[in-house]
Amino acid sequence: MNIELRDPNTIMKLSRLGSFHQSKLSFLRSFLNEFKDWDYSRDLFNLDKNGYGEAVYSFKKGKRVYSLVCFANQIKDEERSDRVIATKWDAAFTLHDGVPSKDDIERLKNEVPKQEVGRLSFKELTLSRANKSVRVFNHVVDSLSEGKQPDLELLSKVGYLYRTTAVYGSGKFGLADRFRIKNREEINGPFRLEMMLVYLVRQFTFDQVNHVAHHKNPKTAVKLDKQICKNLGIGNSTGLGMAPFIVNHPTLLNNWILSRETALKKIREIKNVQDKDAELFIDCVKKSLTNITSWNTDSEYQQNKIKSLLKNIRKFIDYIENSFDFKAEYPFNKVYLWLEQNVCEECIEYVVSIMMEPYNHIIEPLVSNMSSDEDKYFNIPTNRTVNELKKIIEKKYPNILDINFDQKESQQNFWFISKNKEEPRLADRFEEHGSELEQPLAIARDIKKLYEKLLLEKENLTIAQFLSSNSEFRHVIRRAFIVEKFPYSEIQDNTIGKDIIPIDMLRLKLSFFGALKFDPRSDKWLRICMFQGAPLPTELKNYDEQWVYKTNN
Amino acid sequence: MRSLSEIETAVKRASRAVGYSWGNSEEIGKSIRQLELFGFQGIKNLNKYYKDKSTKKFEDLNIINEINETSSDAYCPIILGISFLDQIKSVENFKTIKFKKIAYPVIFLSFLSRASEISGNKIHVRLDQNEILLNLNVNICSNFLDQDIPEFANEIEIKFIDNKDSFTESEWNSLYKLAEDTFVEESDSLKEGAAGAGLTDND
Numbered sequence: 001m002n003i004e005l006r007d008p009n010t011i012m013k014l015s016r017l018g019s020f021h022q023s024k025l026s027f028l029r030s031f032l033n034e035f036k037d038w039d040y041s042r043d044l045f046n047l048d049k050n051g052y053g054e055a056v057y058s059f060k061k062g063k064r065v066y067s068l069v070c071f072a073n074q075i076k077d078e079e080r081s082d083r084v085i086a087t088k089w090d091a092a093f094t095l096h097d098g099v100p101s102k103d104d105i106e107r108l109k110n111e112v113p114k115q116e117v118g119r120l121s122f123k124e125l126t127l128s129r130a131n132k133s134v135r136v137f138n139h140v141v142d143s144l145s146e147g148k149q150p151d152l153e154l155l156s157k158v159g160y161l162y163r164t165t166a167v168y169g170s171g172k173f174g175l176a177d178r179f180r181i182k183n184r185e186e187i188n189g190p191f192r193l194e195m196m197l198v199y200l201v202r203q204f205t206f207d208q209v210n211h212v213a214h215h216k217n218p219k220t221a222v223k224l225d226k227q228i229c230k231n232l233g234i235g236n237s238t239g240l241g242m243a244p245f246i247v248n249h250p251t252l253l254n255n256w257i258l259s260r261e262t263a264l265k266k267i268r269e270i271k272n273v274q275d276k277d278a279e280l281f282i283d284c285v286k287k288s289l290t291n292i293t294s295w296n297t298d299s300e301y302q303q304n305k306i307k308s309l310l311k312n313i314r315k316f317i318d319y320i321e322n323s324f325d326f327k328a329e330y331p332f333n334k335v336y337l338w339l340e341q342n343v344c345e346e347c348i349e350y351v352v353s354i355m356m357e358p359y360n361h362i363i364e365p366l367v368s369n370m371s372s373d374e375d376k377y378f379n380i381p382t383n384r385t386v387n388e389l390k391k392i393i394e395k396k397y398p399n400i401l402d403i404n405f406d407q408k409e410s411q412q413n414f415w416f417i418s419k420n421k422e423e424p425r426l427a428d429r430f431e432e433h434g435s436e437l438e439q440p441l442a443i444a445r446d447i448k449k450l451y452e453k454l455l456l457e458k459e460n461l462t463i464a465q466f467l468s469s470n471s472e473f474r475h476v477i478r479r480a481f482i483v484e485k486f487p488y489s490e491i492q493d494n495t496i497g498k499d500i501i502p503i504d505m506l507r508l509k510l511s512f513f514g515a516l517k518f519d520p521r522s523d524k525w526l527r528i529c530m531f532q533g534a535p536l537p538t539e540l541k542n543y544d545e546q547w548v549y550k551t552n553n
Numbered sequence: 554m555r556s557l558s559e560i561e562t563a564v565k566r567a568s569r570a571v572g573y574s575w576g577n578s579e580e581i582g583k584s585i586r587q588l589e590l591f592g593f594q595g596i597k598n599l600n601k602y603y604k605d606k607s608t609k610k611f612e613d614l615n616i617i618n619e620i621n622e623t624s625s626d627a628y629c630p631i632i633l634g635i636s637f638l639d640q641i642k643s644v645e646n647f648k649t650i651k652f653k654k655i656a657y658p659v660i661f662l663s664f665l666s667r668a669s670e671i672s673g674n675k676i677h678v679r680l681d682q683n684e685i686l687l688n689l690n691v692n693i694c695s696n697f698l699d700q701d702i703p704e705f706a707n708e709i710e711i712k713f714i715d716n717k718d719s720f721t722e723s724e725w726n727s728l729y730k731l732a733e734d735t736f737v738e739e740s741d742s743l744k745e746g747a748a749g750a751g752l753t754d755n756d
Contacts, residue, residue, distance in 0.1 A: 121554065171558025179557070378583060379671055382639040417566075440575035464639040468615040471635075474576020 001330055003268040005261045005487075009399055012257070012492040018504025019305075019346040022548065023353035024360075025259055026514030028530055029548070030367045031195035032540065034186055035059055040537040042207065043099075047072060049215035051208045054105060057200045057537075064186070066125070066193070067096045068200040069105060071113050072208060080131050082165045082237040089115070089129035091162065091204070095197045097123050097176065115166070116421075120174040126197045127175060130162040130205075133235065137161050137209060140224060144213035147220040149228060156231075157296055159517065159529040161205040163235025167194045188368050190252065191513065202234045202531050226536065231551050233532030236515070239525040240424045243505040244415065247441050247491065250479060251372040254486035256512050259366040260352075261488065266362045267355050268333040277358035278326035280546070284357045285317060287549040288350075291516060294551075299520040301501075305346055312347035357546060377485070380478050386466055387459035389480060393451045396483045399492055400444045401451060409498035415441040426502055426524065442496045446476040516548070561586040564599060571603050573631065580635050584663035591666075591693050593659055594701065601704065602630065602657040611656055616640070619647045627656035627705060634664025641668045645713050652709040659702040665711070666690045675714040680706040686714075 010016060022029070038059040047053035055070040072091045079088045092113040096104065104123065111118035115129050136150075136158045143150040169191070171177040187193055206229045214221040246253050292310050297303060319338060320326075328334060332355055339348045356363050394401070405411055414435040418425050429435045440446070450473045457466060467474060483490045494500065502524050510518065515528035533551030535543035544550065565582035569575055581599075588595030605611075612625040613632040617640050621628070633655065637644060644650055655661055658680050669676045670690035678685040680702070685695040695702075718725070739747065 122556070171556030174554060174556055174559070177557045375583070378579075379667070380639070383642045464643075467639050468636065471574040471577050474574055475579060476576075478576060478579070 001269055001271070001333070003265045003333060005258075005265055008396075008487045008490075009492050011261065012488060012490060014491060014493040014495075014501065014504040016345050016349070017491065017508040018501065019344075019349045020260075020508055020511035021350045021353045022511055022514040022516060023260070023263075024356040024363045024545075025256075025263065025367060025370070026512055027189060027191045027370075028195045028199070028514030028534070029545075030189050030370075031192050031199065032534065032543070033364075033367075033545075034189065034192065035196065036540045036543065037061070038540075040540065042203075043067065044105075045207065045211070047208065047211055049212070050074065051212040054109065055204055055207070056100065056105075057203060058099070059196065059200075061186070064184075065099050066196060067098065067100055068197060068204070069094050069096050069100055069108050069112065070201070070204050071109060073113055077134070080134070082131060082163065083239075086165065087115075087117075089113070089165070090132045091201075091208075092129040093127070093197060093201055093204075094120060094124045095126040095193055095200075097125050097181070116173060118173065122174075122176040122180060124175050125181065125193045126167060126169040127173060128164050128167040128194075128197055128201065130164040130201060130234070132162055133158050133160060140209050141213045141216060144210065144224060145216035145221045147222050149222070149225050152228070155228065156294060158235070159532050160202075160233050160235040161209055162201065163237055163527065164198060164201065165237045166241070167197060167236075169194050182371075182373075188371060190256070190371050195513070198234050198236075198530055199534070200537070202232075202534075203537050205234070206232075206536075229536060230547075231533060233516070233529040233534070236510075236528050236530055237521075237525065238506055238510065238528065240426060240502055240506075242509045243426075243502050244424045244439065244441055246505055246509055247443060247495065249372070249374060250482050250489035251374050251377050251486050254489035255370050255372050257488035258486075259370050263356050263359070263362055263366055264336070264352050267359060268330065268336055270332060271329050273326050273331050275326070278331070280358045281354060282317075282320060284354045284546055284549045285313070285320075285351065287546075288354065289313065290551065291549065295517045295519075297517075297519040299526075301523070302518060302520050308344050309346045309350060312343035313350065316343060316347065316351060354549075357549075360545075377482050378478070380463060380467075380474070381481055382462060382464035382467065384463050384481070385459065386454050386457045386461045386463070389463060389466075389477065390451065390454045390459075392480050392484045393447060393454070396480070396487070396490070397444075397447050397451075397492070400447055400494075403444060403448060403494055403497075405445050405448055410494060411442070411445055411496050412498035413496045413500060415439040415496070426500075429496075440475050443476060443479060443490065444494045445496060446473070447480065449473070450476050450480070514548075557586045557590060560589055560596065564596070567599075567603065568631075571606060577631070577635055580638070580664075581631055584634065584660070584667060587666060587690065588659065588663040593662070593693065595659070595663060598657045598659045598702070598704070602660060605656065617644050617650065619649065620651045622653040627654040628652060630655055630657045630659075630661035631664075634661045637661075638664050638668050638671070641671050645672050645674065648712070650711040652711075653707065655706050655709055657704055658706040658709065661709075662687070662693065662702075666693055672713060674716060677712045677714055679708070679710040681708055 038061045040059055042057050044054060044056035052072050052074050056067050058065055058067040070091060070093050075088045075090060092115060094108055094112045111120060120127060136154060139154060140150045169175060181187060206224055210223045292306060295306050339351055403410055412428060413426050414429045416425055416434050416437055416439055453470065463477060479490065503520050503526050506526060507518055510528055515530055516532055517529050518526050520526040533547045535547060561582040564585045565578045568578035568581040585595035585599055610625055611627055611629040612623045614621060614628050615636050617636055662685065665676055665678060666687045667690050669687040675689060676687040683696055685693060687693055
């Protein structure tokens with residue numbers, strides 16, 4: 001049986017992309033898989049009794065060493081902010097390429113805590129900062145210092161001791177450019193070093209809380225129970241900075257989605273599913289209910305999505321337990337078709353993610369296809385004709401061409417870069433100033449404008465000739481030729497319309513990171529948790545791959 | 554040290570700010586990044602050009618011919634470079650392409666370097682008395698090493714170099730003969746057994 005890949009015009013809609021969930025393809029899970037046989041160590045732990053100072057953690061294999069350098073600083077409560085406008089954080093981190101010398105640590109001590117206004121070097125690979133969940137951190141310190149384990153209900157509500165507020169890589173602030181390291185096999189997957197940083201930061205938070213508790217009361221203090229540690233992750237506050245990324249990296253986006261779609265296609269094409277694989281799938285679906293029922297958010301929008309997901313997942317469990325036989329041919333195809341007919345988008349994508357669990361032999365080869373050398377596709381094939389370009393647009397952007405951009409609500413918003421923080425923002429075009437400095441992220445509108453212009457041109461005109469007097473369309477012409485080859489490279493939706501929910505774009509990216517429990521704080525930023533339930537670094541050599549579905553929180 | 558990623562982003566934004574379209578600004582970012590990677594002063598020259606641009610008029614050349622002479626002070630190196638990139642399939646048929654007066658020719662070079670990669674041919678450039686070889690966007694060879702590339706070039710001549718060997722057949726044969734000394738003369742038994750197919754592989 002040959003199953004077609006799903007239609008980009010369905011999958012690349014924002015509401016669908018905003019329903020994606022983590023899976024075996026997610027970067028934090030593929031990171032753990034890649035680094036499970038590396039040697040982990042804590043190389044330096046020089047904190048004072050209050051937990052301020054430096055620490056270094058590393059992963060090593062052969063001659064290759066990656067070292068997380070941590071700086072924990074005292075800040076005032078009023079200085080603590082998750083917003084990108086903050087200038088001080090409880091802790092700041094960088095992932096150093098190799099073993100940092102004393103000079104390196106001194107240099108980094110002056111730069112890393114400054115984050116965006118500091119300067120890093122090509123020897124550093126990623127940069128981040130994090131703030132304590134003061135409520136949880138202090139509670140854990142107090143409990144441990146008194147010889148008790150902390151209140152699990154409080155921990156479950158928050159899920160972490162620290163949350164990062166940005167993780168930078170790929171040449172930002174002087175960090176190493178991607179081209180310097182791209183041939184390393186162990187990082188042949190997107191955001192692998194960012195994942196390493198976050199993972200090691202998680203361990204630092206446990207070590208720091210134990211250290212502070214011990215110094216508070218050396219006689220009675222106990223260490224945080226390992227199982228409790230495992231059920232804590234690292235929080236992350238994420239704003240609009242992530243949204244333009246997926247528009248600005250079309251072939252990378254394609255490779256992420258194409259890997260997911262290829263995995264689904266191959267799983268649907270399995271004729272006979274082995275009992276153990278069916279059992280693993282059903283087990284993960286059932287156990288994942290804990291992730292949904294423990295999903296805390298104040299956002300009404302997300303609460304409704306969770307309610308609907310929970311209701312639909314229960315309906316699905318009832319279906320597979322009472323009306324479905326995995327011994328039938330092509331059972332996952334039948335499951336998928338049933339999902340399309342009977343449950344919401346969020347539930348479809350949730351189950352699609354879980355379908356991947358039994359199939360390492362399908363997923364692992366796809367993981368290595370999830371990076372992209374985007375420069376290879378940058379040049380425009382200018383010898384092609386206007387007629388060819390027109391046909392590409394008609395075929396690849398059919399729903400975009402139906403949008404009426406003469407209506408005010410179709411172009412209600414505009415994307416811009418804030419002068420204060422050099423971060424992306426979204427504002428109402430008709431109520432705020434600045435739309436003349438709009439970023440080129442209104443792809444749907446610009447593609448439609450281009451199409452209307454092409455209709456007026458001679459069909460055999462070359463793109464070179466067209467561009468010589470229409471350079472304002474160059475950015476979307478480039479994209480149209482990219483989407484011709486990469487079907488999932490474009491969001492098939494209006495990114496400036498009145499009804500846009502920007503967190504759909506964030507959720508798409510975060511689901512590929514491997515985030516759990518999206519907690520929108522508004523329609524433009526959200527909090528998530530990463531690595532909650534993940535094995536600790538000392539357990540990596542032999543861990544349960546389905547840990548995601550077995551957290552206690 | 555600024556990373557190439559920072560260079561590309563800052564150049565793209567600055568180019569948009571001085572009035573280029575977003576698509577053209579992306580091209581400029583990519584080209585200046587490449588220049589800096591090759592050790593040429595892309596940022597310095599682009600900065601100067603954008604300052605000059607606010608007070609002087611430069612001509613945009615959108616269609617490239619074999620001989621191109623500007624009626625103004627100089628051609629804009631950016632529009633010229635982008636036009637060259639876009640029209641590479643037609644301009645590579647010209648034996649020689651001549652330009653009179655290009656401002657900040659090093660900026661133009663960055664586009665020519667990328668054009669060399671697209672065309673699959675090395676490009677030889679003469680900027681007044683100086684010679685430059687653009688090598689498939691892998692590197693740029695020039696005799697400018699100890700001096701800045703001038704801010705203005707009066708006579709510019711461009712030639713696509715045919716893909717041909719830089720050595721004679723006899724030089725190749727001489728070297729190949731040496732390489733053969735690493736091969737083993739096959740005995741009858743080696744002929745029969747070493748390749749696995751036996752002495753005859755006909756049906």
